[in-house]
Amino acid sequence: MNDTLTVALAGNPNAGKTTLFNGLTGARQHVGNYPGVTVEKKEGTCEFNGDKLHVVDLPGTYSLTAYSLEEVVARDFLVQERPGLTIDIVDASNLERNLYLALQFLELGIPIVIALNMMDVAESRGMRINAGKLSDLLGVPAVPVVARSGKGRSELMEAALLAAKAQQNRQPLEISYGEDLDSALEEMEPIITRAAFLTDTYPARWTALKYLEADTQILDKGRAANPEVAGQLEKIVERVTSHINTTMETYPEALIADHRYGYIHSIMKQDILQRDDNSDRMYLSDKIDKVLTNRLLGPACMLLVLMGLYHFTFAYSEVPVGWCEALFGWLGGVADAGLPDGLLKSLVISGVIDGVGGVMGFVPIIMFMFFGISILEDSGYLARVAFMLDRIFRIFGLHGSSVMAYIVSGGIAGGCAVPGVMATRTLRSPRERLATLLTAPFMNCGAKLPVMVLLIAAFFADHEALIMFVLTLLAWAVALLAARLLRSTFITGESTPFVMELPPYRLPTVKGLLIHTWERTWQYIKKAGTVILGISILVWAMMTFPGLPDEAAQEFVQQRTAASAAQPAAAQEIDTAEEEAELSAEAEALQEKLDSIDKQEAEAALRNSVAGRFGTALEGISKLAGFDWRTNIALVGGFAAKEVIVSTLGTAYSLGEVDPEESGALPETLAASPGWSPLVALSLIVFVMFYAPCFVVVVCIAREAGSWKWGAFSMAFNTVLAFGLSVAVYQVGGLFM
Ligand code: GDP
Ligand code: MG
Numbered sequence: 001m002n003d004t005l006t007v008a009l010a011g012n013p014n015a016g017k018t019t020l021f022n023g024l025t026g027a028r029q030h031v032g033n034y035p036g037v038t039v040e041k042k043e044g045t046c047e048f049n050g051d052k053l054h055v056v057d058l059p060g061t062y063s064l065t066a067y068s069l070e071e072v073v074a075r076d077f078l079v080q081e082r083p084g085l086t087i088d089i090v091d092a093s094n095l096e097r098n099l100y101l102a103l104q105f106l107e108l109g110i111p112i113v114i115a116l117n118m119m120d121v122a123e124s125r126g127m128r129i130n131a132g133k134l135s136d137l138l139g140v141p142a143v144p145v146v147a148r149s150g151k152g153r154s155e156l157m158e159a160a161l162l163a164a165k166a167q168q169n170r171q172p173l174e175i176s177y178g179e180d181l182d183s184a185l186e187e188m189e190p191i192i193t194r195a196a197f198l199t200d201t202y203p204a205r206w207t208a209l210k211y212l213e214a215d216t217q218i219l220d221k222g223r224a225a226n227p228e229v230a231g232q233l234e235k236i237v238e239r240v241t242s243h244i245n246t247t248m249e250t251y252p253e254a255l256i257a258d259h260r261y262g263y264i265h266s267i268m269k270q271d272i273l274q275r276d277d278n279s280d281r282m283y284l285s286d287k288i289d290k291v292l293t294n295r296l297l298g299p300a301c302m303l304l305v306l307m308g309l310y311h312f313t314f315a316y317s318e319v320p321v322g323w324c325e326a327l328f329g330w331l332g333g334v335a336d337a338g339l340p341d342g343l344l345k346s347l348v349i350s351g352v353i354d355g356v357g358g359v360m361g362f363v364p365i366i367m368f369m370f371f372g373i374s375i376l377e378d379s380g381y382l383a384r385v386a387f388m389l390d391r392i393f394r395i396f397g398l399h400g401s402s403v404m405a406y407i408v409s410g411g412i413a414g415g416c417a418v419p420g421v422m423a424t425r426t427l428r429s430p431r432e433r434l435a436t437l438l439t440a441p442f443m444n445c446g447a448k449l450p451v452m453v454l455l456i457a458a459f460f461a462d463h464e465a466l467i468m469f470v471l472t473l474l475a476w477a478v479a480l481l482a483a484r485l486l487r488s489t490f491i492t493g494e495s496t497p498f499v500m501e502l503p504p505y506r507l508p509t510v511k512g513l514l515i516h517t518w519e520r521t522w523q524y525i526k527k528a529g530t531v532i533l534g535i536s537i538l539v540w541a542m543m544t545f546p547g548l549p550d551e552a553a554q555e556f557v558q559q560r561t562a563a564s565a566a567q568p569a570a571a572q573e574i575d576t577a578e579e580e581a582e583l584s585a586e587a588e589a590l591q592e593k594l595d596s597i598d599k600q601e602a603e604a605a606l607r608n609s610v611a612g613r614f615g616t617a618l619e620g621i622s623k624l625a626g627f628d629w630r631t632n633i634a635l636v637g638g639f640a641a642k643e644v645i646v647s648t649l650g651t652a653y654s655l656g657e658v659d660p661e662e663s664g665a666l667p668e669t670l671a672a673s674p675g676w677s678p679l680v681a682l683s684l685i686v687f688v689m690f691y692a693p694c695f696v697v698v699v700c701i702a703r704e705a706g707s708w709k710w711g712a713f714s715m716a717f718n719t720v721l722a723f724g725l726s727v728a729v730y731q732v733g734g735l736f737m
Contacts, residue, residue, distance in 0.1 A: 004045075005164055006054045006081065010074060010105070011089035012098050013060030016117040018042070020089060020147040021057040022515055024157075031519050039073045039425070048157045056083065064104040065210070065253075066217040078110055079201045085164040086112045087156070092129055092144070093121040093504070095273060099264045106138065109172030109203050113163045114142040115156050120149070121504070126276030137267050140167070148509055172203045177259045181212060181252060184240040188233055195229045198222060211237050212252040285504040289384070298388050305381065306412055313369040320364035328357030346544060347537070354647065355536025355640070360525070365446060366416060367521045373408065374516040378508035396480045397487025401427050402436040406479065410443035412472070417441040417693055419520055421700040431491050435483045437704055438714050441693035442479040444472060447642035451688050454646050458667035459681040475689060482721065490713070535695045539640040542611040543633070543648070548604060556601045563593045606651055611636045625687060625726035626680040635687070641694050679737055683730040690722035 009017045021029070025044030042057035058077060059070035066072045078086060088105055090098040095116075105112045116131055135142040141159040145152035176182055188208035193199065198207050198221060210218040211233050222230040241252055248255070292301050332353050339345040376382045382404060390400030402424075403411070409420025420440040427433040444452070452471065453464075460467050548556075606612050607629070615632030622632050630652035637644040646666070653669050670676050692715040693701070702711030 004052050004054050005085065005161070006056065006083040007160060007164075008056045008058055008078060008081075008083040008086045009089060010058045010078070010086050010101070011060065011115075011117075012062055012091065012101060015060065015089045015091045015098060016147040017057055017060065017089050019509065019512060020087075020115065020117070020145070020153070021055060022511055023147060023150050023153060024053075024055055031523075039069055048154075048161065051161060053157075062101060064101070064108065065213055066215050072217055078105075078108065082110075084111065085160050085167075086110055087115050087160060088112050089115045089117050089147070091118050091121075092116040093118050093125060093127065095122075095129065096264055096268050099267070100260060102138070103173070103175070103260050103264060106140070106173035107175065107209070108206055109170060111163055111167035111170060112140050113156065113160045114138070114140060115147075116142055116144045117147050119144045119152070120146045121506075128274045128276075130272050130274075133270065134267070134272050137270065137272075139173075140170075172206065174205065175259060175263050177209075177256055180240060180244055180247075181255060181259075184212060184236055185209065188236055191229060191232055195226060197226055197229045197233075208233070209256065212240065213256055214241075214251075214253060285380075288505050292381070293384050293388060298384075302385055302388060305376070305385075306407065309369075309372040309376065309407075309412065312372050313365060317364040317368040320367075324357075324360055324364060328353055328360065331357070343544070347540060350544075351537045351540035352533065355540070356533055363521060363525060366419070367517055369408070369415060370419070370520045371513060371517045373404075374513045375508055378506065378512055378516070380505045393480075396484045397432065397435055397491075398480075398483050399427055399429060399432040399436070402432065402483075405436050405440045406443055406476070409440040410445040410448070411476065415443060416445050416447070417443065417697045418700055419523070420445075421697060421704055422523070424704060431487070431493050434491050434705055434710070435486050437701055438486060438710070438717070439479040439483045441697050441701075441714065441718065442475055442482060442690055444475050444689060445642070447694065448688055450643050451638075451645045452685055454649075454667060455670075455681040455685050458670045458676075459678040461667075471685065471689065474686075478690060478721075478725075535640045536644075539611075539637050539644065543606060543609050543637060543651075545609060548601070548608055552604060552608075553601075556597060556604075559597050560594060563590060563597065566590075602651055603653075606633065624730070625723060626677075626683045626730040627687070627726075628675045630675075631684060635691070638688065639692060639695055641696075642688060645688065677737070679730060679733045682733065683726040686729050687722045687726040690718055690725060692716075692719045692722075 009021055011017050021042060021044065024046040026046075028046065029042060029044030031040060031042050039059050044055050044057075046053050046055055056077070058074045061068070061071045061074045063071060064075050066075070077083070086105060088102050090102060092098075102112070102114055114134075116129060116134075119129070122129060129144065131142045131144050141163055143152060143156040143159050145156050147153075177185070185205060185208050188211065189204045191197070192204040192207055197204075198218075202210075202218075207218065207222075211222070214237070219230070219234070222233065237252070244250060244252055244255060291297055332349055335345065335348045335353060339348060373382070376385070386400035386403055388400070389403045393400050393402055405420045405423040405427075407415065407420075408423045409415050409417040417440050420443065421437050424433050424437045424440070427436060452468070456464050456467050547553075607616065611633045612629070614636055615629040618632045619627075619629045622628075627635070630649065633652055634645045634648035637648040649670070650666055653666070653673065670681075692698070698711045698715055701714050702708045705711070
């Protein structure tokens with residue numbers, strides 16, 4: 001063992017764990033995942049009075065029963081890693097309820113200190129808490145703090161270091177659970193102790209309690225460890241359960257919770273809490289809620305806030321986005337000048353710089369968006385949004401919290417499904433979570449926008465804003481209906497009952513916002529640097545190899561030579577200004593001719609590439625939706641990242657390289673091309689909106705859903721759905737045009 005003390009921060013969601021964590025560790029922190037699951041693990045170090053501490057911010061939990069992934073993770077960490085000390089962060093303005101978790105730590109017998117956080121809020125509500133008395137009654141230190149301002153932090157850490165030494169062998173707290181359960185516990189305890197059943201991790205009584213609570217994780221562990229003893233215990237539990245069932249019409253689990261609350265209540269009654277006598281005073285939060293969750297005003301405010309977020313994200317990020325583009329444009333220029341023509345240059349420019357640059361260009365947007373979302377989240381407003389939308393979302397088999405994943409994915413146009421898919425982690429109910437995760441990619445993410453903008457500019461230039469608005473609504477409609485479809489086919493089952501929490505409104509801290517924003521942005525950048533680079537190179541290879549056959553390449557060389565030979569002898573004497581003008585016009589015409597030959601060669605090479613052959617082979621089917629082989633290639637490229645569609649269309653239409661942001665001549669070229677019409681454009685927009693998510697999102701879906709099966713499912717399901725919709729648009733539209 002090394003002698004660095006590990007301190008775990010535990011507590012209910014929103015109690016202030018992360019705020020305290022940030023205050024303790026500052027920049028010395030690191031975000032990762034708990035092994036094998038998608039729950040975030042935050043670790044950091046801090047120094048106190050010369051001792052170095054390792055601090056871990058555990059996920060927020062209300063209980064230590066294995067109801068949710070967070071709870072399992074927090075519990076496993078506490079019993080397996082055995083931190084030297086756990087600080088239980090308690091929201092003092094909501095003390096009674098928060099002590100429910102504290103009690104379970106006491107029962108688990110781990111060394112803990114209670115941090116009575118949010119003392120400022122409690123005081124402003126006229127509450128006075130007798131920390132000394134509480135500490136006496138619970139038998140562990142209870143230190144008042146204000147995590148946000150840092151008040152009381154050093155007292156807390158001092159108490160923590162002392163407790164870490166003093167409590168190493170603290171006896172687990174024993175609560176009475178009423179006669180029936182107590183006697184069952186007494187019967188089970190000796191069996192557990194004698195067989196040393198799971199005793200290296202859990203206290204015997206605790207294991208017995210978990211058996212009574214029917215905790216699936218412990219039941220599974222028990223069966224694996226010692227089936228015989230497990231069977232014995234299960235039989236006892238079965239007997240008690242049916243007894244309680246018939247005599248009290250309830251379950252042991254509920255009875256246990258009742259007794260825990262009773263225990264806390266009896267502690268609270270001993271003058272722990274005093275209220276100033278102005279109980280008719282309404283809390284500020286409730287006043288704000290009167291307006292913000294009002295039936296009529298609420299949705300109006302919500303729309304305003306969301307529009308504000310959208311405006312903030314896009315208007316303010318414009319300048320840094322410009323810098324990013326300039327940087328990668330400059331890099332491209334340097335590579336263009338510094339490398340000899342050929343494969344390497346094409347790889348560096350089209351594969352590496354364009355691929356990474358295209359994704360990095362979104363970094364400022366993502367930063368601004370996450371900053372805005374962090375404000376909504378930290379202030380408590382996002383919970384109101386979820387609350388208001390919950391009833392509507394339930395109709396579609398989702399949950400009010402799904403809205404956040406949708407918005408992050410591009411619900412107001414311009415997000416990204418990668419963070420969107422990750423945002424589903426806040427959903428506790430597994431089925432709603434899966435349905436959200438599979439439908440979030442239907443939103444109009446930032447990479448689809450350049451494609452939409454291009455097609456709208458080419459065919460519907462007069463109604464740009466209106467069409468964007470309609471497409472946003474369409475994305476929501478399809479996502480919700482698809483969710484409904486999934487919930488009645490592939491993801492069936494009752495929706496999980498879940499009480500929505502409305503945390504009080506709070507002013508977010510700048511530090512918290514910046515850290516939040518940075519973490520999320522960094523996750524995105526890491527992806528861009530690795531997965532996307534690989535895929536971008538792969539797609540580049542698919543669109544480059546095998547290149548033109550020799551004879552065809554030869555033919556282009558001959559064309560070039562022929563064109564150059566047609567130029568009049570250069571050494572002619574220039575006598576008049578007229579002659580000079582004529583000459584330079586000829587030179588220009590030649591250059592144009594050569595350029596056009598280059599472009600034709602690029603187009604021919606693309607058609608002959610792996611992607612081109614694929615696109616050509618698919619033309620038979622894709623014609624049903626109005627797509628020719630060129631569009632098909634672009635759609636294949638779009639799997640790497642949807643913005644690639646624009647640049648690929650540029651190449652396929654002999655325009656050479658096209659920058660997705662400044663597609664210049666491409667709209668006119670498309671509008672003038674024979675295979676194109678507004679109807680084809682519409683059909684393509686619909687397809688791009690709904691077909692397979694880009695590769696990075698597929699990877700994220702697989703990871704979040706816990707199986708590659710769902711990643712593959714989303715590719716297939718979305719593509720089939722999108723194709724169906726596009727064919728419908730094209731065929732039905734064709735009847736009217
Ligand atoms: P976590 O879910 O436990 O990690 O909670 P956070 O650390 O994210 O805190 C939730 C909210 O409470 C944030 O908006 C914090 O700024 C706020 N907060 C945390 N500690 C305090 C405090 O002591 N006083 C007040 N007024 N707000 C706090
Ligand atoms: Mg937190």
